[in-house]
Amino acid sequence: MPSYTPPLRDMQFVLHEVLNVVDELKMLPPYADIDADTINAVLEEGGKFCAEVIAPINLSGDKEGCQLDKTTHEVTTPKGFKEAYQTYIDGGWAALACDPAYGGQGLPLLVNQCFYEMLNSANQAWTMYPGLSHGAYECLHAHGTDEQKKLYLPKLTNGQWTGTMCLTEPHCGTDLGLLRTKAEPQADGTYKITGQKIFISAGEHQLAENIVHLVLARLPDAPAGSKGISLFIVPKFNVNADGSLGERNGIFCSGLEHKMGIHANSTCQMTLDGAIGTMVGQPNKGLAAMFVMMNTARLGVGNQSLGLTEVAYQNAVAYAKDRLQMRSLSGPKAPDKPADPIIVHPDVRKMLLTARAYAEGARALQAYTVLQADKSISSDDEDERKEAEAELALLTPIIKAFITDNGWIATSHCMQVYGGHGFIHEWGMEQFVRDARINMIYEGTNTIQSLDLLGRKVLGNNGATLKKFGKKIAAFIEEEGTNEAMQEFINPLADLGDKVNKLTQELGMKAFGNPDEVGAAAVDYLRVVGHMTFAYFFARMAKVALEKEGSGDPFYRAKLATARFYFAKLLPETASLIRTARAGLKPLMEMDEALF
Amino acid sequence: MPSYTPPLRDMQFVLHEVLNVVDELKMLPPYADIDADTINAVLEEGGKFCAEVIAPINLSGDKEGCQLDKTTHEVTTPKGFKEAYQTYIDGGWAALACDPAYGGQGLPLLVNQCFYEMLNSANQAWTMYPGLSHGAYECLHAHGTDEQKKLYLPKLTNGQWTGTMCLTEPHCGTDLGLLRTKAEPQADGTYKITGQKIFISAGEHQLAENIVHLVLARLPDAPAGSKGISLFIVPKFNVNADGSLGERNGIFCSGLEHKMGIHANSTCQMTLDGAIGTMVGQPNKGLAAMFVMMNTARLGVGNQSLGLTEVAYQNAVAYAKDRLQMRSLSGPKAPDKPADPIIVHPDVRKMLLTARAYAEGARALQAYTVLQADKSISSDDEDERKEAEAELALLTPIIKAFITDNGWIATSHCMQVYGGHGFIHEWGMEQFVRDARINMIYEGTNTIQSLDLLGRKVLGNNGATLKKFGKKIAAFIEEEGTNEAMQEFINPLADLGDKVNKLTQELGMKAFGNPDEVGAAAVDYLRVVGHMTFAYFFARMAKVALEKEGSGDPFYRAKLATARFYFAKLLPETASLIRTARAGLKPLMEMDEALF
Known part of the structure; x- marks a missing residue:
């Protein structure tokens, strides 16, 4: 079974x-x-x-999966999940970053x-149960009425x-404008909602007393397309009115998906059969309201990877230090053993360092970006809020796509080290790969990002x-x-x-001629800009590490070695990406559809 | 469920x-x-x-997996596998390329x-049952005694x-020099073999009457390391002596691995408890004999991917033509439908064409290489045999590693199209990804290649x-x-x-200074040379397509479009690979082992 040590030193x-x-x-x-x-104590x-309660049920949860009782429509999560969730609530973890007005800890x-x-x-898989709650919390906090907030936020806050x-829905994911679920207004101001939803993560389970579904649906008179979508709370x-639970609502799990990974999360087909809902925000403005949740979710997905x-990485390192196989090409490094530990082999190190560099780059980029999220919400200066919001909007798709693509590469490399x-389940590595795969898809595919x-x-704003x-x-x-010592980092960054x-500029010009040029170059472009952000943060990290290298703390030496590896072995991917981005649309459109 | 149409036209x-x-x-x-x-009729x-008998049991086989009866040590394969195997034997498919001297069809x-x-x-997964047999057949054909051949080859030939x-073994895969299984000579010329083997594909099943295990083990007086390994037949x-079956031998399946993919193949832990074996080839020369089988297997693994x-690719294309989602950025392409089929989107095409180009490049490289294998065995000219053998040896690791790495990328892209x-099992795409993953590992990891x-x-031979x-x-x-029309292909190739x-040359010089430089650059180098072979075969294919484009057969237009895509969007990967290969060893070795 894999082990896990929280990377507190690197976070700090x-x-x-x-x-x-x-x-x-x-x-x-x-x-x-x-x-x-305070921050350090909370993270510790x-x-x-995480290490003691949640990690030990990861491998078993994957093997066991979720069970749907087709009569009661109830879903049972794997062994230990409910107990872990109770420990999570009891520890106050659900409330960490929530508004003190609703019982949150206000961090x-x-x-x-x-x-x-x-x-x-x-x-x-376990984390997605509370993780989705946080998105719902933020959406209601931003768009709910006072009554909705009073009713729902305290219990989403305490978990x-x-x-x-x-x-x-079955026929639409990316293109929500096509959705068909209907909401009929009732005399009492509520709505009766009917339709089919699929891929609903944590859609049904027995971890919590109630589940607050935020549902997109169409009013009877709604305009077609994405401008006719409204958002509803469907518990x-x-x-x-007093917050106590009433009758079971007409929303239930009608099937569980059999997936490549995140087996322990219940991915539900949800049937709404005249379920009672209340509207969040304005009629036909549901998509905008939902995007509060979606943007949070996109940062969250990057964080998953x-x-x-x-x-x-941690597990592959442990294996590479332990596993004896072959001798170093430059002569035995552990002559007293029957073979050398495989960490002596350059390509094993390359796979490990790739994962390490992708983790450390992502951690810096994520922290920087979420700091902008905090500013965008909590600054008392409107200019600062707006600037932070714009930067957050810029970096969110990079976090979602670049970090999840890297996570797929990195987890696969770490698995290869073994x-x-x-390839065998009990070692846990192939699960990381399978789990990582969904992150490139959900909350907007990486192409969409x-x-x-x-x-x-x-x-869209002329690059401003x-x-x-x-x-x-x-x-x-x-x-x-x-600073001479910094040249090796800032020259390639510049x-x-x-x-x-x-x-x-080139792509802007081309897009002016044919908007499809954007689609032809966008994926390569995002990776190039992703590397630029990583190069920036590795350079900043290297600067600190160079200043403190003399302290004797080997952490700084390791940081410098990782930064140097990043610049030497990962950043050069941009050379190809720029070429392929530049190769443009023509090679993609030459083939007639019929000839595919 | 995925569908499959044999790509006969492209093969031809x-x-x-x-x-x-x-x-x-x-x-x-x-x-x-x-x-x-004859060739075309056989392939048709x-x-x-393949399409009618084997493909329909792929998805169900993955879901069902194999079952081990721990009392009898017998393994049951998924539903339909045995019947399909019988059809395979009855059709004479097992004998296709086998020696007519043993009942083969001599193709x-x-x-x-x-x-x-x-x-x-x-x-x-199904194909691995007969596939492993073919390796055993070739090994015995090359190294068996006349008696062994007479006893085993006819029944391996007819399946x-x-x-x-x-x-x-549990402690050694790459480094077979460490293996511990023991073979003790008996008075009757046989050996009693004892030890533990793992990851034995098709190690136990009920498809065939008997299973011929080729086992590596050590004689009591064997020198340490890889020079002390002998090869044995252990049925x-x-x-x-008359070919009839005798007693159950002391080799049995003691466990089935739970794997990421190829669920329907029985990957066995095999226990040998005084199993009776006969030696193949010379004492302590087992590894060389086994390599006949291993090289065949490596080509076979490339072929799997x-x-x-x-x-x-085929399934992703069908989905991309069918699935309606969003409008083309350059305006609606199917205005009569609620959205455009996603094949209009440039990045969807890029993912599809990546898979297509990787398939077509691999098919040409494989065919060329296996033609060298035929020459190396069947030419009556010793020089031609040797030359073909050398080229086969050169191209085998490229086929194994480049095609399987590409297969991982391509199947993942095709899954992304969905x-x-x-991510959902019933569509079958995630299975292709999971199955493709093992191909980068077994028969020598891609790093080893x-x-x-x-x-x-x-x-090793100064690049000769x-x-x-x-x-x-x-x-x-x-x-x-x-030829002006060919410049777009031959210029980048040159x-x-x-x-x-x-x-x-550079790497040769560096390796002279430090052999670890080989390990630092080898993976990047292999991909560069892989691209060179693909570029060569795409150029050759483009030449034919250009000549025949005027015939009106759209096949040639499609081939040209694929070749152009390859040169524009895939070949440029070499720009980065050359840079990272050149970046060398230092960035990999700077980090102390303890700091990982």
């Missing part, structure tokens, strides 16, 4: 030594009193919970994000109830947000311009920055 | 229009009478068998290879018995074999030098050829 490095988040958070009114000790305790999103990285390392997002049990990358054993980045976030972010990079490069500028 | 194109294999095969004495009609019938290996591509598309390779049932790439449905290529096959292959490429470039030469 990113938060306190690279990003100085305490200084940044203190500027935000709700976090004026925050300090590093949270890490213990920054950033702290919650770090905690969730560890939960995801420990058990992605007594969980939440879901009910978007997808599993109707909720009385960060978690899997980290835990896969040789044949990697890339279109969002290039089409909407970059070209990207330029602002680029100025931060340029300022850093300027600052370090005379070079890539120039190339991104040029590529962006 | 490669065999007859590009490689002119009939002319080449006719020069080999055993195939003096071969003709295209074989394709039917070239090349025809068998094409048939196996289709079997693998239809059902990789009444199947075979296995028993190499791996499940002892075989009497070719098969999976093809079938994943969005969320790709890359070391074999760069260390042994290229630098690679240079010979390079001369063929150069000659083709020369021939087409004045450019890559130059880069490979330069890179090979």
Whole structure:
């Protein structure tokens, strides 16, 4: 069974030594009193919970999966899941980043994000049960009426109830404009909702007393397409005015999907048969309201792959140090043993370092981005809020797609380190790969993310947000311009920055001629910009590590070695990506559809 | 459930229009009478068998898996597997490329290879039962005594018995020098063999009357390491002198592995408890004898991923033409429908074309390479045999590693085309991905293949074999030098050829200084050379397609479009690979082992 050690030292490095988040958070009114000790203590305790309570039920949960009772429509989660969820609630973990007005602990999103990285390392499938709740919480917090907030938020905050997002239908996922679920207004102001939803994560389970479904549906007079979609709260049990549970509502699980991974999460087909719902936000504006949840979810998905990358790395390292096989090509390194540990072999190290670099780059990018999320919500300066929001919007699709694509590569590499054993369930590595695969698909496929980045976030405002972010990079490069030790990091960063500028301009021109050029280049483009962000954060991390290398703490030597590996072995992927992005649309459209 | 259509047209194109294999095969004495009609008829019938008998039990086989009865040690394969195997035997398919002296049909290996591509598309897990037999057949054919051949080959040929390779032990896979299974000589010339083997594909099942295990073990006085390994035949049932079955031998399945994929193949832990065996070949020379089987198996593994790439492509295309979602960015393409079929989106096409190009490139490379295998065995000219053997040795690790890495990328892309449905078992796409994953591991991990290529096959003879292959490429470039229509293909091919030469020289120099430089660059190097072979075969295919484009057969237009896609969107990966290969060893070794 895999093991897991929370990467607290690296988190602390990113938060306190690279990003100085305490200084940044203190500027935000709700976090004026925050300090590093509090953050560290929460993460240390949270890490213990993840390693001791959640991680041990990951492998067994995958094997066991969820069971649907087709008579009662009730779903039973794997052994230990309910007990772990109770421990989670009892520990107050659900409330970490929630509003004190509803019983929350009022910590920054950033702290919650770090905690969730560890939960995801420990058990992605389990983590999705509380994880979806958080999205529902945020959506209702932003768009619910006072009454809805009063009724639902306290119990989503303390974890007594969980939440879901009910978007997808059999004939539409990406294209929600096509959805058919209907909502008929009732005399009492509620709606009767009827339709079929699929792929509803945590759609039914026995972990919580109630499940708060947020459902997209159409009003009878709604315009066609995405401008005719409204959002509704549809609880599993109707909720009385005093907050107590009423009758079972007409929304139930009609099937469980058999999936490649995240077996322990109940992925439900949900049937709504005149289920009673109340509207959230304005009629026909449901998609916009749902996007609050969706954007949070996209950051969360990146975080899932960060978690899997980290835990896969840790286990592959342990195996590579332990497994004896062949001698180093440059002569025996463990002559007293029958063979050398495989970590002596350069390509094994390359696979391990790839995972390590992808984890460390992702951790820095995620922390930086979620700090912007905190600013965008909690700053008392409107300009700062808007700027943070724009940067958050720019970086969200990068986090979702770049980190999840990297997670697929990294977990597969870590599995490969195990040789044949990697393919066997009991070692746990192949589960990380299978679990990581869904992250490239849900909450908007990675292709959709890339279109969002290039089409909407970059070209949509003539590159203004990207330029602002680029100025931060340029300022850093300027600052370090005379620091000789930093040249190995800032020179390739500056070079890539120039190339991104040029590529962006070229693609903008091409898109002007034919919008399909965006679709042809977007996936490559996103990876190029993703590398630019990683290169920026590795350079910033290297700067700190160079300053502190003399302290004798080997952490800084390791950080420098990882940064150097990143620049030497991963960043050069951009050379190909820029070429293929530039190769454009023609090679993709030459083949007639009939000839495929 | 996925569907499958045998790609007969493309096979015929490669065999007859590009490689002119009939002319080449006719020069080999055993195939003096071969003709295209025979080959085509066999493949057509074989394709039917694959599509109609084997493909329909692929998805169900994956779900059901194999069952071990722990009392009897017998393994039951999924429903329909035994009946399909009987149909396979009855159709004479097992005997296709076997020696007529033992009841075989005496067709070239090349025809068998094409048939196996289709079997693998239809059902990789099922195909491994007969597939392993073929390796055992070849090993015994090359190294068995006359008596062993007489006893075993006829029944391996007609499929009444199947075979296995028993190499791996819990503590050693790559490093067989460490193996511990013991063989004690008996007075009657047999050996009593005792030990533990793991990961034995098709190690136990009820499809055939007997299973012929080829087992690596150590004699009591054997030298340590890989020079002390001998090879033994250990049948499940002892075989009497008249060929009839005797007593159950002391080799049995003590456990089934729970794997990521190929669920329907029985991957066995095998316990040998004084099992009776007879030696194959010379004492302590077992590894060399086994390598006959291993090299065949490596080509077979590449072929598995070719098969999976093809079938994943076919299904993803069908889905992409059928699934309506979003409008093309350049305006509606199916205005009469609620949305456009997703094949209009450039990135969907990119994913599909990636799979298509990887399949078509692999098919050409495989066919060319297996033609060399036929020559290396059947030519009556010793020089030709040796030359073919050298080229086969050069291309084998490329086929194993490049095609299986590509298969992983391609099946994952094809799954991605399905969005969320790709993650669901019933659509069959995620199974292709899971099945494809093992191909990067077994029969020597892809890292081992890359070391074999760069260390042994290229630098091991100062690049002589690679240079010979390079001369063929150069000659083709020369021939087409004045053909303007071919410039778009031969210019990048020539450019890559130059880069490979330069890179090979550089790596040779570096390796001279430190042998670990080979390990640092080998994986990147193999992909670069793999691309060179694909670029060569795509250029050759493009040449034919250009000549015949005017015929009106749209097949040639499609081939040209695929070739152009390959050069524009896949070949540029070499730009990054050359950079990372060149970045060398230092970034991999800087981190102390303790700091990982």
